[in-house]
Structure formats: structure tokens, C-alpha cells
Amino acid sequence: MAPGIYSRCHTNILILKMNTPCFQNFIDGQWCDSSDGKIFENRNPANWNELLGTFPLSTKEDVNRAANAALEAFRDWRLVPAPERGDIMRRAGEIMLRRKNEIAEIMTREMGKPLTETKGDVQEGIDTAFYCATEGRRMFGINTPSELRNKLNLSFRVPIGVCGLITPWNFPMAIPTWNIFPGLVAGNTFVFKPAEDTPWTANVLVEILIEAGLPKGCLNLVHGAGDVVGTAITEHPLIRAISFTGSNATGAIVAQSCGILTKHVCLEMGGKNAQIVMEDADLDLAIEGVLWGAFGTTGQRCTATSRLILHEKIHDEMIARLVERASKLRLGNGLDATTDVGPIINEKQRKNIERYVKIGKEEGAKCILGGKIAEGRAGSTDLRDGWFFQPTIFTGVTPQMRIAKEEIFGPVLSVLACRSLEEAIEINNSVIYGLSSSIYTQDINRAMIAARDLEAGITYINAATIGAEAHMPFGGVKATGNGHREGGWAVFDFYTEWKSVYIDYSGKLQRAQIDNA
Ligand code: ADP
Numbered sequence: 001m002a003p004g005i006y007s008r009c010h011t012n013i014l015i016l017k018m019n020t021p022c023f024q025n026f027i028d029g030q031w032c033d034s035s036d037g038k039i040f041e042n043r044n045p046a047n048w049n050e051l052l053g054t055f056p057l058s059t060k061e062d063v064n065r066a067a068n069a070a071l072e073a074f075r076d077w078r079l080v081p082a083p084e085r086g087d088i089m090r091r092a093g094e095i096m097l098r099r100k101n102e103i104a105e106i107m108t109r110e111m112g113k114p115l116t117e118t119k120g121d122v123q124e125g126i127d128t129a130f131y132c133a134t135e136g137r138r139m140f141g142i143n144t145p146s147e148l149r150n151k152l153n154l155s156f157r158v159p160i161g162v163c164g165l166i167t168p169w170n171f172p173m174a175i176p177t178w179n180i181f182p183g184l185v186a187g188n189t190f191v192f193k194p195a196e197d198t199p200w201t202a203n204v205l206v207e208i209l210i211e212a213g214l215p216k217g218c219l220n221l222v223h224g225a226g227d228v229v230g231t232a233i234t235e236h237p238l239i240r241a242i243s244f245t246g247s248n249a250t251g252a253i254v255a256q257s258c259g260i261l262t263k264h265v266c267l268e269m270g271g272k273n274a275q276i277v278m279e280d281a282d283l284d285l286a287i288e289g290v291l292w293g294a295f296g297t298t299g300q301r302c303t304a305t306s307r308l309i310l311h312e313k314i315h316d317e318m319i320a321r322l323v324e325r326a327s328k329l330r331l332g333n334g335l336d337a338t339t340d341v342g343p344i345i346n347e348k349q350r351k352n353i354e355r356y357v358k359i360g361k362e363e364g365a366k367c368i369l370g371g372k373i374a375e376g377r378a379g380s381t382d383l384r385d386g387w388f389f390q391p392t393i394f395t396g397v398t399p400q401m402r403i404a405k406e407e408i409f410g411p412v413l414s415v416l417a418c419r420s421l422e423e424a425i426e427i428n429n430s431v432i433y434g435l436s437s438s439i440y441t442q443d444i445n446r447a448m449i450a451a452r453d454l455e456a457g458i459t460y461i462n463a464a465t466i467g468a469e470a471h472m473p474f475g476g477v478k479a480t481g482n483g484h485r486e487g488g489w490a491v492f493d494f495y496t497e498w499k500s501v502y503i504d505y506s507g508k509l510q511r512a513q514i515d516n517a
Contacts, residue, residue, distance in 0.1 A: 091213060473489075
């Protein structure tokens with residue numbers, strides 16, 4: 001979205017200016033404007049005429065204040081017992097549960113996906129809260145015997161310090177909570193920059209943590225543009241770790257800065273996830289899976305199914321049935337109970353999808369469904385008021401085509417044919433990404449081979465490529481990430497460092513590697 005520039009808002013917290021809520025940053029326990037008073041707009045992608053609010057277009061100076069506040073808060077927060085820190089996440093989970101429907105509605109209005117999906121997004125935050133609350137009582141260390149007498153070896157996790165969190169718009173509650181909750185339980189503090197398209201949900205998350213009792217300075221929210229606020233966070237000397245979820249192009253910039261500045265960095269980036277359907281699969285199930293995987297969240301998930309690899313024996317039947325079902329998907333405003341597929345997040349992204357449809361046609365693939373900007377009415381919604389795009393299916397796609405290799409991030413499915421499991425796996429693995437994968441087969445041997453050989457951080461057997469659970473490691477191999485995982489116990493490997501402690505109670509000098517040689 002192009003940020004608009006307006007005059008400064010003069011009152012605190014939520015301000016009404018020409019009936020438009022004017023939201024703020026949250027730094028050092030205070031709601032505040034950007035240091036130079038500039039703001040940007042948050043609009044509804046299902047109805048661009050609907051202005052939801054304005055948010056601070058923050059500066060490097062705002063990030064600096066936030067980083068200093070986070071460091072100050074860290075001095076005490078790291079000493080709060082982890083179970084006590086976990087209790088705050090549990091309370092946050094309870095508040096989210098109470099506010100679930102309200103938050104889902106806010107999220108649907110600012111990013112478009114249907115209410116059922118935004119409720120799921122909030123639920124993921126709730127699950128993460130409750131999971132992290134219990135991890136506060138675990139976070140196990142590892143003790144090993146010493147190689148010397150009268151000596152004790154301990155190793156345990158310690159927090160890193162101030163962490164920077166840069167998030168995308170497609171899971172505005174789930175992704176921030178995957179990071180903030182475990183990161184806080186581990187004893188870190190945060191400077192958080194949400195995506196420009198979904199700033200409101202981030203404010204709600206801050207409100208929840210304030211109500212849950214989080215001390216001031218532990219979570220600082222700084223809204224604004226990626227190349228200003230994101231860059232300032234990445235490059236700030238007090239911020240020791242960066243968690244980034246977004247595009248590979250931006251991830252590369254973030255990784256480069258972090259490399260030069262020797263920061264920890266967790267990258268979650270692109271995907272080109274495939275669902276494989278073998279000739280022995282339950283086709284009804286496989287169709288449900290691909291409809292959900294390809295067109296749920298309008299294809300705008302990092303785990304979305306953007307390739308369908310069909311065994312040649314069931315290829316034509318699957319296509320016919322899939323097109324029949326996909327053509328009945330109802331586009332519309334995510335607040336309407338009848339909507340299956342919401343809008344694209346913004347105009348820029350819709351143009352990108354249009355560009356890929358053109359590329360697919362030029363490459364010789366056959367567009368057998370959709371391929372165009374959606375028009376007409378859906379209930380009370382005029383689809384031309386939002387960024388709607390028709391669910392789109394390409395057949396005759398080959399692994400060399402760009403629509404088979406590049407992330408499109410929209411409701412566009414590329415169908416490829418295969419003759420064997422080996423070929424299906426080879427096609428799956430032929431892309432640079434490796435986030436999610438799926439195979440439909442009734443044959444346990446094939447399923448196990450696929451689970452072993454599909455190059456992806458996640459493999460689903462007889463289930464769609466989407467559906468990560470909060471207590472399982474989440475992340476991808478190859479160009480999708482840099483080896484870290486969010487979710488479950490694995491995220492604590494990112495948000496902590498290991499401390500080794502040797503306690504010598506022999507009363508004399510003992511020399512490891514020398515006395516026992
Ligand atoms: P997407 O295309 O999915 O929006 P981006 O990578 O552009 O992905 O954005 C993901 C997040 O990264 C957003 O919060 C965005 O503001 C932020 N961002 C964009 N550019 C930069 C940058 N140069 N440095 C740090 N963060 C950035």
C-alpha cells in the first residue's frame with residue numbers, strides 16, 4: 001500500500017480524525033506517534049474504499065527508542081523465572097480466547113481471508129500461548145558427566161537479549177505469536193515491525209500482552225515501511241537477533257546485514273509447494289485437499305499448494321473433477337458466511353499474479369480455469385471495489401516453466417503430470433524451495449519413501465500442504481530458509497543460546513584433556 005502522509009495526531013491511544021481511527025506505536029510502555037508525525041493508511045482489500053485507520057510511518061529514531069527500551073527491560077525480564085514469564089503467555093492465550101471473534105473480524109477486514117480462516121489464525125496464537133506457557137516450566141538443559149573427578153558439568157539455555165521481529169501480512173496473529181511468545185518465555189525482549197498491510201492485528205496483540213501483565217519495554221511495536229523501519233531494526237547494534245518472514249528478495253537483504261553485523265537470523269521465505277496424487281489415491285480426499293491447499297487464503301500462504309503433480313492414470317479424471325469444484329468457489333468479502341475465497345492483499349500483488357498468468361500462457365501452458373480479475377457482485381460486495389482474482393488452473397505445465405518454479409502467491413495452480421513415484425519426487429524436488437509437500441496414496445511404502453525423499457521441511461501424507469500445528473517445528477529446507485525452525489520446541493533453539501558451566505569441587509587445579517591423557 002502506498003503510505004499517505006498526513007498531519008500529526010495530537011491525542012493519545014486511539015484518536016478519531018474524520019471518523020478514522022488513528023493508531024499508534026507502542027514504545028517503552030507508552031502509545032505514541034512516529035517521531036516526525038507521518039502516518040500511512042490501512043485499507044480493506046475486499047473494499048478499498050473502506051479506510052480502517054491510520055498508523056505511524058515511523059523513523060529510524062523510533063526504532064532506536066524502541067531498541068533502547070527493549071534493552072532496559074531485558075535487564076530485569078531475563079531474571080524473571082521462566083515459569084512466571086510463561087504465566088503471562090497463558091493469560092495472553094486466555095484473553096485471545098475471549099476476544100477471538102472480535103480479532104478475527106479485525107483481521108478479515110484488514111487482510112481479507114474469510115472469518116473461518118482468521119479464527120484459525122487467532123486459534124494458532126492461542127495454541128502457541130498455551131504451549132509456550134508450559135515450555136516455561138521445561139526449557140530443559142542437558143547435563144553430562146565431567147571427564148574429571150569432583151566436577152559437575154551443566155548446560156542450560158540463556159536468552160539472547162533484544163530481538164527484532166519483521167513479519168508478513170498473511171498470518172498477522174499466528175506468525176508474530178510464534179516468535180513473540182516463545183521469545184519472551186525464553187527471556188528476550190522485542191522490537192516488532194508488522195507488515196504495512198496488517199498493522200491493526202499487531203496493535204491488538206500488544207493490547208493483549210499489556211492486559212496479560214507484560215512489563216513495559218518487553219514488547220515494542222514500531223509500524224512503518226520495510227526499507228526504513230525494517231532496515232533500522234536489522235541494522236540496529238542493540239538488536240542481537242532478527243526473525244524475518246517474507247520474500248526471498250527481502251530475506252537476502254536482511255541476511256546480508258545480519259551476516260556483516262554477526263547477528264542471529266531466522267529466515268522463513270518462499271515456497272513452491274506440491275501435492276502429489278498417485279493412481280491409487282482416494283481421489284475425493286485428494287480433491288478436497290487441493291481445493292483447500294491451492295485456494296484457501298486465496299493461495300497466499302507460504303505453504304499454499306501451487307503445484308499439483310498427478311499420476312498420468314488419474315490425471316484427466318482429477319482435472320475434470322477439480323475444475324468442476326473449483327469453478328463453484330465463491331469469491332467475496334471474508335465477513336460474508338458464503339465466501340470461500342477472499343481478495344488478494346493489494347493491487348501490487350494482484351498485478352504480479354496477472355503477470356504470472358500471462359507468463360504461463362506464453363510458456364505454452366493451458367489456462368483451463370480463471371486467469372482473470374474477478375468482477376460482478378457477491379452478496380453486498382462489488383468485486384471491482386476490491387483486489388479479487390479468479391481461482392486459476394493451468395494444465396500442461398512442465399517442470400522447466402516459470403509457473404512451475406517461481407512463487408506466485410495467489411490462487412494459481414500449476415498441474416504437472418508424472419508416470420511414477422520417482423518422477424513425482426523428482427519434479428517436487430526440482431525447485432529451489434522446500435517448505436511444504438504432500439502425497440496422496442494408499443500405499444504405505446510409497447508414503448514412507450515420499451516422507452523420506454521429498455525435499456521439504458514439512459510433508460503431509462493424505463492431507464493438504466497446509467495445516468501446521470503450533471507445537472511442531474515449522475520451516476523449510478533449501479532456499480525457503482536458513483536452517484532454523486519456528487514452532488514447538490525447535491523455536492527455542494533460535495531464541496536461546498547455550499551456556500556451559502563447569503563446577504569444580506575438587507579443591508585443586510584439574511586440567512581437562514591433560515590430567516586424564
Ligand atoms: P511480501 O512480499 O510477502 O510482503 P516482503 O519481504 O516484502 O514480503 O515483506 C515482509 C516484511 O519485511 C514486511 O514487514 C516488510 O515491511 C518488511 N521489509 C520490506 N523490506 C525490508 C527491508 N529492506 N528490510 C527489512 N524488512 C523489510
